[in-house]
Amino acid sequence: MSLLPRRPHLPSRARWTAGLAAILALALAATVPTTGGKALAAQTGGPSHAPRLAPYYQQHVDWHTCGKPAAHTAGRAVARERGLACATVRVPLDYSDPGGADVALSVARKPATGPGGRLGSLLLNPGGPGGSAVDFLTGYAGEHYPEAVRARYDLVGVDPRGVGHSVPVRCLDGPGMDRWAATDVTPDDAADTAALRRSFHGFAEACRSRTGTLLGHVSTTEAARDLDIVRAVLGERRLDYVGASYGTFLGATYAELFPRRVGRMVLDGAMDPSLDARRLNLDQAAGFETAFRAFQRDCAHREDCPLPAAGPAANGTLAAFLAALDRAPLPTDDGTRTLTEAQATTGIIAALYTEAAWPALRRALGEAMDGDGTTLLSMSDAYYERGTNGHYSSLMAANTAVNCLDAPPAFTGPAAVRAALPDFEKASPVFGRALAWTALICADWPHPATGTPHRITAEGAPPIVVVGTTRDPATPYRWARSLAAQLTSGRLLTYEGDGHTAYNRGSTCVDTTLTTYLLTGTPPTPDTTCH
Known part of the structure; x- marks a missing residue:
């Protein structure tokens, strides 16, 4: 997740997608940026070849x-x-074959x-x-x-x-991305885990088939x-x-x-190029927890705050809200799409990139807790660069493709994720679990990593x-x-x-x-x- 935010006027709900794009400038993917590039000798003359x-x-x-x-x-x-x-x-x-x-x-x-x-x-x-x-x-x-x-x-x-x-880089089409963005990234059992693994594998295969040779470069x-x-x-x-x-x-x-x-x-x-993908994900989980606490402290002084004033109680309320979405997604004005737990988490994280979005996040959470997921879904859409016509930019595809080449995967399989969950949940009681499972996406990537942390x-x-x-x-x-x-x-x-x-x-x-x-x-x- 990485972007360059700025401070515009906050929009009405109907204009939220465009407004969040203005706030965040370039909303980025739900996978974290990872390191890449093998250490190369400093070149004082021309490049090799x-x-x-x-x-x-x-x-x-x-x-x-x-x-x-x-x-x-x-x-x-x-x-x-x-x-x-x-x-x-x-x-x-291919720089090894410049001809x-x-x-x-x-x-x-x-x-x-x-x-x-x-x-x-x-x-x-x-x-x-x-x-x-x-x-x-x-x-x-x-x-x-x-x-x-x-x-x-x-x-x-x-x-x-x-x-x-x-x-x-090209991967899934619009409807495919809608399904991918809604996929449960906090699996509760073997069936949920298998579904998440199929989703990641399908994404990778779509990237391989639609992008071709470029995907490895x-x-x-x-x-x-x-x-x-x-x-x-x-x-x-x-x-x-x-x-x-x-x-x-x-x-x-x-x-x-x-x-x-x-x-x-x-x-x-x-970014710190010396850290491996697992540590980068873990540090970022802690970073979003810090940002959420700052939001919550500010929220506690606002009349429209939908969260309890105390930090632990606010965490508990938000966690309970997300767990309820896991069981029963909320209706939205979209007509065909509901708000899932994964999309709500993405929308919240998107607003934590800049304090300019905090008022809109308070409103979105309040509406969602009253049963309307429209604004929070729009936040998620803006983060994924989904247009109102259902078309997605190449942002998510490129983000994953570059990350998976730049460093070995954070986790090679579900067992490794489960073993790391206590660390991630300690770093962020609200977001840690989702960020840990999301880091599994590079495990089945069609091209092995060409970079190593250094x-x-x-x-x-x-x-x-x-x-x-x-x-x-x-x-x-x-x-x-x-x-x-x-x-x-x-x-x-x-x-x-x-x-x-x-x-x-x-x-x-x-x-x-x-x-x-x-x-x-x-x-x-x-x-x-x-x-």
């Missing part, structure tokens, strides 16, 4: 107004007004607006894995990123291979190597980069591969700023501390607050510190803390 990769590094790309000609005239007009341009960059499907098939990466660019001299290209990644950087740029960052940064940098979004507009290491080709195509000597959540792992992997090509790099809401030092890179939020639910603060310590040139910036990630979310201290670094190259002093 450099002569064979020369056609990719030297390719010419044609920039055009974003949007399809004729069919989307209004969209083209908006893109032209905003100065947005799009292009396709070719990269090798083979290609992958077409979708790239969008918003030129620097001035005043002031242009500093270069600043690549943005909003997280995931599976979040579209192109959509993030064209739908948000191009207009709402800090003005001083937009003035001096060309902002660039690159959809990683298998993501968004870059030959996306969507690792973070490959995506990082792709970024270096994009850097060269843009004409930049170094990579200036801001990555959020999973985007921090992508950025750190780039720094490991090409430390002397790193420019100014911000890793916000950092420390990333990126020796030789200039200062890299790592940002951690103390009550971040999706990327716990300890991960940021760890990554900053691993990186030889890491500088930790701490934000004392709630929510996932910190840059451009309302903290003047954070925004000023990071914008100054991006504009001048001056990193924060060691262990700077913002409130």
